[in-house]
Amino acid sequence: MNSYVLCTTLTCPCVPGQVFSSKATLSNHKKSKKHQAWELKQKEHKIDNTKRDNEIQILKTKLKYSEEQVENLINEKFELKNFILILENKNNELVKDLDKKTEEFNALAIMYKKLKNTKRNIYHKKYI
Numbered sequence: 001m002n003s004y005v006l007c008t009t010l011t012c013p014c015v016p017g018q019v020f021s022s023k024a025t026l027s028n029h030k031k032s033k034k035h036q037a038w039e040l041k042q043k044e045h046k047i048d049n050t051k052r053d054n055e056i057q058i059l060k061t062k063l064k065y066s067e068e069q070v071e072n073l074i075n076e077k078f079e080l081k082n083f084i085l086i087l088e089n090k091n092n093e094l095v096k097d098l099d100k101k102t103e104e105f106n107a108l109a110i111m112y113k114k115l116k117n118t119k120r121n122i123y124h125k126k127y128i
């Protein structure tokens with residue numbers, strides 16, 4: 001039959017590996033400058049960690065906002081590209097329409113010129 005003896009080892013994280021012989025020596029150690037300095041450093045680390053956590057949260061919020069802005073800009077770019085396509089199609093239609101009307105105008109101008117010449121010839125024949 002195995003028997004176990006429960007024993008408490010008195011240690012302090014500021015001096016790893018050192019075991020204190022009694023609660024009194026541990027208590028005295030905790031009043032020492034070395035331990036006090038270690039405790040102060042722990043508090044400073046905790047404050048630094050909290051500051052860093054807050055900075056991380058702020059940066060995460062900024063990142064999320066930036067990502068949303070990028071997404072909005074991508075959507076806006078897509079919408080603008082579509083709008084440009086619509087305008088280009090409309091412009092092509094207008095150019096075709098203008099070409100057609102220019103051709104019609106030129107044909108009418110030629111007809112008008114011929115008609116004017118014919119009229120002049122008739123006038124000349126009449127009075128010659």
Ligand SMILES: [Zn+2]
Pocket residue numbers: 012013014015029030034035038
């Ligand atoms: Zn200590």
